[in-house]
Amino acid sequence: MSEKNIIRSIQRALKILECFDLEHMELTFSQIVEMINLPKSTTSRILSTLEHEGFLIRDSDTQKYKLGYTMHLLGLVAKESMDIRTISIPYMENMTKITNETSNLYILEGLDRVCIAQVESPAPIKQLVKIGERFPIWAGATGKSILAFLDESIWYDMAKDLKQFTENTVTDPVEFVDELKEIRQKGYSLSLGEYYNEVGCIAAPIFDENRKVIGCISMSGPVYRFPKDIEYFARLITDSASNISYKLGYREKRPIYLE
Secondary structure, three states: OOHHHOOHHHHHHHHHHOOOEOOEOOEOHHHHHHHHOOOHHHHHHHHHHHHHOOOEEEOOOOOOEEEOHHHHHHHHHHHHHOHHHHHHHHHHHHHHHHHOOEEEEEEEEOOEEEEEEEEOOOOOOOOOOOOOOEEEOOOOHHHHHHHOOEOHHHHHHHHOOOOOOOOOOOOOHHHHHHHHHHHHHHOOEEEEOOOOOOEEEEEEEEEOOOOOEEEEEEEEEEHHHOOOOOHHHHHHHHHHHHHHHHHOOOOOOOOOOEO
16 A cells, blocks of 8 residues: 555554553553654544544543443454354365465455465465455456456456556456456456466455355465366365355355445
8 A cells, every 4th residue: 555545643543452452451541652652642632532432441440541342343343254264264274285285265355355364385385475465356366256256347447557567467458357257257267477477376256145255265376386277276266165155155156246
């Protein structure tokens, strides 16, 4: 994300919330000021706002702050959304065991994909990403396996501003849209050196109970280990994605495309 797009006051508020953990469940005003290294006046205004909105609670006797009911509610929502990880990991472990390649689970956040789980390849040469790492959905197999099942208007918006990552990155708008149509029809996406040189990846979308795409699972590794005939890989990953979607409540044969 560009530095110019960051709202400083929101960033500071989030830094205050991040001060709280299992070892610091209650904090005084002075402790918070010291931890975030901001002027007292600025810190006081942010704390008042967070308290007013229910993100923090201040004990009337001790004057210490702790996380509030709004944070509790958001935590419950986040916990529910992470069920996809618990469901997906056994399938990812099986995929890695069979293929000897790294398996990843991504969720859709805005128009980005975020890796939330990974099962590493046991091979000495492997492809890995950081948990929590964010990527655009318009490049690479994982992103396109999600994007192909979003509303087509999003495709055309993204096609206006395609960037080159490698010599294999698709940047022609017509080719880009045609590829997404093909992915939607096949149910999976394949890329060879499109986002990173010499990295191959195959991915399939995951849908929720509302028949909306919410993420994908993928297998990735060195290009030279990807066979020319990828039908077996494709069947393995699409079957796994289908089973995950089913356990998340997805029942329809055809998904609803987000608008």
